[in-house]
Amino acid sequence: MKVTFLGTGTSQGIPIIGSKHPVCLSENPKDKRLRVSILIEWDDYTYVVDCGPDFRQQMIRVNCERMDGIVFTHEHADHTAGLDDIRPFFFRQGDIPIYAHKRVLGELEHRFGYIFETENKYPGAPSVVCNEIKNEPFKLGNLEVIPIDGMHYNLQVFGFRFGNFAYLTDMKTIADKELKKLKGLEVLVVNALRIDPHPSHYNLEEALDLIKKLKPKRAFLTHISHLLGFHDDVQQSLPDGVFLAYDNLTITIE
Ligand SMILES: [Zn+2]
Ligand SMILES: [Zn+2]
Numbered sequence: 001m002k003v004t005f006l007g008t009g010t011s012q013g014i015p016i017i018g019s020k021h022p023v024c025l026s027e028n029p030k031d032k033r034l035r036v037s038i039l040i041e042w043d044d045y046t047y048v049v050d051c052g053p054d055f056r057q058q059m060i061r062v063n064c065e066r067m068d069g070i071v072f073t074h075e076h077a078d079h080t081a082g083l084d085d086i087r088p089f090f091f092r093q094g095d096i097p098i099y100a101h102k103r104v105l106g107e108l109e110h111r112f113g114y115i116f117e118t119e120n121k122y123p124g125a126p127s128v129v130c131n132e133i134k135n136e137p138f139k140l141g142n143l144e145v146i147p148i149d150g151m152h153y154n155l156q157v158f159g160f161r162f163g164n165f166a167y168l169t170d171m172k173t174i175a176d177k178e179l180k181k182l183k184g185l186e187v188l189v190v191n192a193l194r195i196d197p198h199p200s201h202y203n204l205e206e207a208l209d210l211i212k213k214l215k216p217k218r219a220f221l222t223h224i225s226h227l228l229g230f231h232d233d234v235q236q237s238l239p240d241g242v243f244l245a246y247d248n249l250t251i252t253i254e
Contacts, residue, residue, distance in 0.1 A: 001040065001041070001042040001162065001163060001165060001252070001253040001254075002040075002041045002042070002250060002251070002252055002253075003038050003039070003040050003041075003165060003167075003187070003189075003250065003251050003252075003253065004038065004039040004040075004041075004062055004248065004249070004250045005038055005220075005222065005245045005246065005247060005248065005249045005250075006034065006037040006038060006039055006048065006054075006058035006061075006062065006247070006248075007033060007034030007035045007036050007037045007052065007054055007058060007247055008033045008034075008036060008222045008223070008224055008245045008246055008247055008249075009033025009034055009035055009036060009223070009224060009225075009247075010033075010036070010078070010193060010201075010223050010224060010225040011035065011076070011077070011078035013033060013034055013035055013054065014031060014032060014033040014224070014225075014226050015032070015226070016226060019226070021226050022230075023226035023227075023228075023229065023230055024226050026230060026231075028230070028231060028232065029246075029247075030231035030232070030244075030246040030247075031230060031231050032247060033224055033246070033247055034052075034054035034057065034058060034247055035052035035053055035054045035078045035079075036050065036052065036078065036079070036169055036191075036222055036223045037049060037050045037051060037052055037054075037055070037058060037079075038050075038167060038189070039058075039062060039064065040162060040165075040167075042141075042143065042162075042163075043141065043142065044141075045068050045140065045141035045142070045143070046064065046066055046067055046068050047067070047068050047069050047070070047071060047140055047141075048067065048070050048071070049070075049071045049072075049073065049160065049167055049169075050070070050071075050072055050073055050079035050080070050169075051070050051079075051080065051081075051082040051083055051085070051086070052077070052078045052079050052080065052081055052082050053077070053078065053081040053082055054082065055081075055082025055083075055085045055086075056082060056085040059085070059088075061248065062248075066089070066092075066093065067086065067089040067093070067096060068097065068140070068141060069096065069097035069098060069099060069131075069140065070083075070086070070096065070097075070098045070099070071098075071099040071100070071133075071140070071145075071160060072098065072099065072100035072101075072104050072108075072158075073157050073158050073159065073160075073169055073170060074101070074104060074152060074155060074156070074157040074158070074170060075100075075103070075104045075107035075108065076152075076155075076170065079169075079170070080104075080107075080108060080111070083108060083111075083112050083115065084112065084115070084126070086126050086128070087124070087126045089126075090126035090127060091126075094127075095127040095128060095129045096126065096127070096128050096129070097128070097129045097131055098128045098129070098130060098131065099131045099132075099133050099138070099140070100130075100131075100132070100133055101132070101133055101134075101156065101158060102132050102134075103156070105130050105132060115127065115128060116128070116130075133147055133158060134147075135147050135149045135158075140162075143162060143163065145160050145161065145162055146160065146161040146181050147159070147160060147161075148160065148161060148166065148168060148174065148178050148181055148182065149174075149175070149178050150168065150171040150172070150173060150174040150175075150178060151171070151172055151173045151174075152170040152171060152172055152200050152201070153172055153199050153200035155200075157169075157170050157171060159171060159174075161181055161182065161185075163253065164184065164185055164186035164187070164253055164254070165185070165186060165187045165189075165253045166182055166185050166187070166188050166189065166216075167189045168188070168189065168190045168191065169189070169190075169191045169222060169223050170191055170200070170201060170223060171190065171191055171201070171202060172198075172199070172200050172201060172202060174210075179213070179214065182214050182216075183214070185214065185216035185217070186216065186217045186218065186253050186254060187216060187217065187218050187219070187220065187251060187253050188211065188214060188216035188218075188219045188220075189219070189220045189221075189222055189245065190202065190207050190210055190211065190219065190220075190221060190222070191207065191221070191222055191223035192204045192206075192207035192208075192221035192222070192223070192224065192228065193223060193224065193225050193227075193228065194224075194225045194227035194228045195227065195228065195229070196227070201223065204221070204228065204234075207221055208238075208239065208242065211239075211242055216241075217241065218241050218242075218243065218251075219241060219242045219243070220242075220243050220244070220245040220249075220251070221238075221242070221243070221244050221245060222245045224244070224245075228244075231244055231246060
């Protein structure tokens with residue numbers, strides 16, 4: 001299984017428009033972060049988790065030609081605003097499968113009504129096939145995916161376990177019974193927004209505590225704000241086996 005970090009930034013991305021913050025002015029490519037998303041590939045399957053406002057640019061950057069579906073963690077715009085840009089995949093492949101909580105499917109239908117229209121549909125609008133995710137395993141291609149139910153302040157959010165790889169973003173609290181689904185991981189990806197606490201995201205300390213508890217072989221931090229600091233400085237401060245993800249990083253999971 002191959003995972004590519006398409007974006008590792010928080011909702012505004014880095015740099016932030018008009019910001020003079022030193023991290024936003026950094027010339028290190030690892031300090032430039034598009035909105036958070038991953039591309040996940042195994043056998044002949046290709047999926048993304050979330051499609052935010054940078055989706056088009058991300059798909060071009062990795063030269064993605066085919067998309068088997070989009071899995072959504074939650075409805076926030078930094079995870080969903082790129083849905084219209086599935087059009088090239090739709091024109092080539094037909095209706096694109098999407099997977100999300102019932103509430104998120106409803107939100108997407110509200111925001112992108114023309115995509116979900118069934119009568120007198122505007123020519124050129126893409127179409128999707130909706131698949132509701134409940135908190136129980138579901139199939140993507142030939143793989144069983146296990147949802148991890150968590151809270152993002154007061155909003156329910158799903159993380160996902162694909163074999164020995166798990167991806168958690170926009171988490172603030174996860175119940176113990178959900179954490180039990182995350183034993184024996186080879187790779188864990190988890191959000192770590194910044195140094196200071198935040199009401200709806202793990203800060204660095206909380207993310208490191210979770211990693212200590214779950215003991216994956218390797219862990220990568222994502223959904224990063226400029227307030228976390230420069231990539232190279234933060235990386236140096238991390239324990240063994242913990243890495244700051246950066247855009248275009250590709251990892252392989254056995
Ligand atoms: Zn987010
Ligand atoms: Zn969010």
